[in-house]
Amino acid sequence: MKQLFVTAMGILLAMSIATKGWCQEATSEPKPEVTAPAAEPAATEAAPAAAPEGPEPLPATTDAAFVEKLTARLNDIETHAKNGEVAGHNAWMLTSCALVLFMTVPGLAMFYGGLVRKKNVLSILMQCIFLMGMMTVLWGIIGYSLAFGNAVGADGKPTNLFIGSLEYLCMNGVQMVAGNAPMSLAIPSLTFMAFQGMFFIITPALICGAFAERMKFSAMVVFLAIWGLVIYCPLCHMVWGGGFLSFGVEGALLGGALDFAGGTVVHISSGFSALVCALMLRKRSGVGTEDMRPHNLTYTVLGAGMLWVGWFGFNAGSELASDGVASSAFVATHFSAAAGAVAWAAFEWLTRGKASVLGAASGAVAGLVCITPAAGFVQPMPALVMGAIAGIVCYLACAKLKPMFKYDDSLDAFGVHGVGGVLGALLTGVFATNDILVKKNGLWYDPSTGTELILAQAAAVGVTILLSVVGTFIILKVVDIVIGLRVSHDDELRGLDVSQHGEEGYILH
Numbered sequence: 001m002k003q004l005f006v007t008a009m010g011i012l013l014a015m016s017i018a019t020k021g022w023c024q025e026a027t028s029e030p031k032p033e034v035t036a037p038a039a040e041p042a043a044t045e046a047a048p049a050a051a052p053e054g055p056e057p058l059p060a061t062t063d064a065a066f067v068e069k070l071t072a073r074l075n076d077i078e079t080h081a082k083n084g085e086v087a088g089h090n091a092w093m094l095t096s097c098a099l100v101l102f103m104t105v106p107g108l109a110m111f112y113g114g115l116v117r118k119k120n121v122l123s124i125l126m127q128c129i130f131l132m133g134m135m136t137v138l139w140g141i142i143g144y145s146l147a148f149g150n151a152v153g154a155d156g157k158p159t160n161l162f163i164g165s166l167e168y169l170c171m172n173g174v175q176m177v178a179g180n181a182p183m184s185l186a187i188p189s190l191t192f193m194a195f196q197g198m199f200f201i202i203t204p205a206l207i208c209g210a211f212a213e214r215m216k217f218s219a220m221v222v223f224l225a226i227w228g229l230v231i232y233c234p235l236c237h238m239v240w241g242g243g244f245l246s247f248g249v250e251g252a253l254l255g256g257a258l259d260f261a262g263g264t265v266v267h268i269s270s271g272f273s274a275l276v277c278a279l280m281l282r283k284r285s286g287v288g289t290e291d292m293r294p295h296n297l298t299y300t301v302l303g304a305g306m307l308w309v310g311w312f313g314f315n316a317g318s319e320l321a322s323d324g325v326a327s328s329a330f331v332a333t334h335f336s337a338a339a340g341a342v343a344w345a346a347f348e349w350l351t352r353g354k355a356s357v358l359g360a361a362s363g364a365v366a367g368l369v370c371i372t373p374a375a376g377f378v379q380p381m382p383a384l385v386m387g388a389i390a391g392i393v394c395y396l397a398c399a400k401l402k403p404m405f406k407y408d409d410s411l412d413a414f415g416v417h418g419v420g421g422v423l424g425a426l427l428t429g430v431f432a433t434n435d436i437l438v439k440k441n442g443l444w445y446d447p448s449t450g451t452e453l454i455l456a457q458a459a460a461v462g463v464t465i466l467l468s469v470v471g472t473f474i475i476l477k478v479v480d481i482v483i484g485l486r487v488s489h490d491d492e493l494r495g496l497d498v499s500q501h502g503e504e505g506y507i508l509h
Helices: 002-025 064-082 084-115 118-148 189-207 217-240 263-281 297-319 324-352 357-371 380-405 413-431 447-482 489-494 496-501
Strands: none
Touching (some): 118 217, 118 496, 217 447, 263 413, 263 447, 297 357, 357 380, 380 413, 413 447, 489 496
């Protein structure tokens, strides 16, 4: 009871301090910053020093830690209230965090879940929601630090262009005040960490589309945990953390490449890793002889719509502020998705006689993938062109390339994300314009700077493919030796819902 009384008195006193400060602010005299009480000066023969400005000392009985946190929080709130711009940036970024998380579950879960047979629908949903949990834990403990920890030497330059430091291990130094985020002064580093963590969640989830219906759940857990730390985090550091592929960073390959929201980091890495998975796990039992059609295209179309909406946070949020560039990225994202949906469906219509629902949904995703690296660098009309090209090229990759080389990329993770990601990275070098950001003009506007940019983009694509393919192959080999990658033939026939999780997606009796 005594502790409760003391705490209540502390709150009331702090509120009075804040009120006093706000009243002062309404006058010509500025309000002094609220600070912890200064220690009393030592007694001397001289006249006592004047009392410091600010709040009266808090009662000695009040919990010091509580008072310190409360007064600091009041100062922080006041700072943000005075600076509505910072609060606006942070509000948009927190919204973007939610939008990107929404892309994994329910977005990707429904998109992929509808494409598999009904005996495997829960396995896809489980992979997505489990990865939301596991990758978040890894990101908080060490992943964020490996990606964005950037310790510098005595010369002020990064000490490692390929991997981050451990300065943010277990969230050390990640703060809730604006001004110290690695890529933005407009938002708190805590918000930046959360936003980037959503990318760390969805990227490995994209790979699940390649090995759907045949990988052990245990193997998936181990494989993607290692993949996230040894492939995604270094690549993220190289592109966005001031590393080997970062645009304009001293020591970057060919001056670095443009990647606004993850063409290399997210889509090329996951797409080519997906291809390796499809090749190493071999075809599903019954491919070519059994009915492998999607069990619920309703889920798939709804999932595609959720991905489309969530992608606004993915791309426009990558500006890390609520400003004109975010608006440009938003519009470019929408235009490219729209053009991709129309182009894929129209191409099917012309070549096969009918436009499919699955084609329209897949085309929208292809357009979204393609515009991702370019969203903040291109204008709306080039975005339409990029989306249309992506719709046609990704259709050919899924409908022609896959049968030609006879690999079983179950849900076309490579055909859409790998091929679409490469296409987007290269087209960024064509259509990027410094009318939006102070970057090099692409090939369409300036052949001189555009040629340099295309070469840098191609180099970044090559490094990403090399790291993804070699790294994924090694990880899968090790996991296969230790626990095995693929479920047994009988378990595959029963379905992963029952064999891996002991549950059924549909109880129809």
